[in-house]
Amino acid sequence: MTNATRYDWAHAAPSDALMRSTWITWAVIASLVATACLTLIAGLLLSRRARRKPFNLYLAFLTVPDALFSGMCAMTCSMSAAAGRYYSSAMCEWQSWYVMFGFTANMWMNLVVARHLHDMLRTLQAGRRYDPPTCCRVCVEATVVYTYASVLSSLTLLPEKMPWSPPIREDAIGGVACVPVEYSLVSTLFFWLIFVPLMIGIPIVYIGWVCHDVHKYGMLPSSGRSRFLALYFLRLVFVFVGMWLPVVILIFGVAMNNYWLSFMGGTWSHLQGFVSVGVSLTKPDVKRAVLSFVMCRSCNEDDGMRRLRSNDATTVQIDHSMARRSSGGESLRIACMISDTLQGSQVQEDRQDDDGKRQFKERYQDREHDAQEGSAHQLSEGRQQLEERFQDHETDMQDPIGTFEGSFQDEVIGVQDSMNNVDVDLAQSPEQPPY
Structure with missing residues (x-):
């Protein structure tokens, strides 16, 4: 094929074993x-805090084309490797579509992000407040x-x-x-x-102009969150452009005459x-x-665990305070139970929204109040019983003679009753004859 054109080289294929190894890789x-x-x-998307931020949504939408491109390629290559040849003509049309979709969607989403970053930096440089785009x-x-x-x-799918x-x-x-x-x-x-x-041409030219404009007019802040956000997404833009551009050159430019360049381009794209x-x-x-x-x-949960650790000292203080106010082991057990409930429920409540957290706080306060009331009730009953016993002893101590006389009179009355009973028995018995 020394006289073959670049169009002929595009159809040239290596051995079946080499193609199968390529598909498996x-x-x-x-x-x-x-x-x-x-x-x-x-x-x-599952993080409520993360998906509220518009630029995090941009990041998710930037990743969707990569996920589709790599996922579909894994399926296509697996089917071709199992068959030992390229699977079908219909699969060829589908692969061409999702490859171009991944290239195009990636580059144009980067253009959208670069435009918003440029607007943000230009607004902040002018001393105005920047309003980020809404999630909608x-x-x-x-x-x-x-x-x-x-x-x-879909242009390649149109009939000739x-x-x-x-x-x-x-x-x-x-x-x-x-x-x-x-x-x-x-x-x-x-x-x-x-x-x-x-x-990819228009996005690359626009992104290059944005980088030049930011550098020329010194729009990048010296510090702060805006600088971090700008540098973060600029790094992403450089990664996309710096890796997609070689892929396009390798696959569509020079790889038609060299199988290994085509293999490198496909591997680099993933x-x-x-x-x-x-x-x-x-x-x-x-x-x-x-x-x-x-x-x-x-x-x-991570934020909740940090808040839980910061509140541990306060929780322990509450438990010890309740234990000191308790009159027995039961109140201490209640305090420990509430502490365990607090520590076991804190993580679960942190998974909910702010309303759930407020409900947990109110529930904990109610339990603490009930425990305090129970402890106070036990203390009141114990104090009342102690006061009654003390009053009885105090009364006895105030009149010891009267208490002794009353007890002595009761004993005398008992002895007299016994003597009267003996006299009655003697009077009723028959007389004994003299000896």
Whole structure:
């Protein structure tokens, strides 16, 4: 194939064993990347605190195309590896669609984030207050971007005989992965002058201009949360652009003449998802939300545990105070029971909203009040019994002679009664004869 054109090289495939090894490698890498992306998305969306922040929603929408791209590629490569050949022509059309959707949606979502960052920095530099976009606006913008990416990715699905059908078709580059490819001079001009700019060209140019403008006018704050947020998302933008641009060059530019460049481009496109997830986790609230999801904890449990530890000293003081006021072991047991209930229920209450936390506080106060009333009631009863006993002893001590005379008279009366009974018995008995 020394006289083969670049269009012919696009259809050339290596041995079946090499293609199968490629599919298995891509399936493993894509599965891991898809799992990481889905974990990040789930952690952000399930965290009430994290999803309230608009820029965290942007981060979730930035990760969705990566998750779709890697997840679908893992499925496609697994099916092809099991079959020992590329699975089907229908699968080729589907793979071309989701690959282009991932490329396009990623780049245009980065454009949207870069625009909001530029607006924020310019507003703060002017000394005005910046109002971040609402969550509703974030969802609308993401929907528009996804719709645009879907339409652009569907151009290869239009029938060739359609009047306005673009000169571009999907094909398996190197026999392993289907993407839109050019097949003639007209197709090449359309691909590089129209299709590629609409896919990634416009976003790259705009993001480059934003970075230049921020650097030229010194918009980046010297400190504060705005600086951290700007640097955080600028790093993400650099990761997306710095990793997607080589992918486009390797796959669509030079890989048509070299199988291994095509393999490197496909592998690099998936590794981009890993790097993006790693950079995303450098934001503290994002990391906390993802760890909470992975460890099957509530989204706010980490904050709740910190509040619980800070309140432990107060709880112990309350328990000891109640124990000192108690008159017996029962009140101490009640105090310990309330303490255990507080410590066992604190984490559960932290999983609820602010209303639930207030209800827990009121319930704890009611239990403490009941325990105090029970202790006070026991003290009152004990004090009353002690006072009655003390009064009885005090009365006896005040009149000891009267108490003794009363007891002596009772004894005398008892003896007299006994003597009277003896006299009566003697009077009733018969007389004895004299001896």
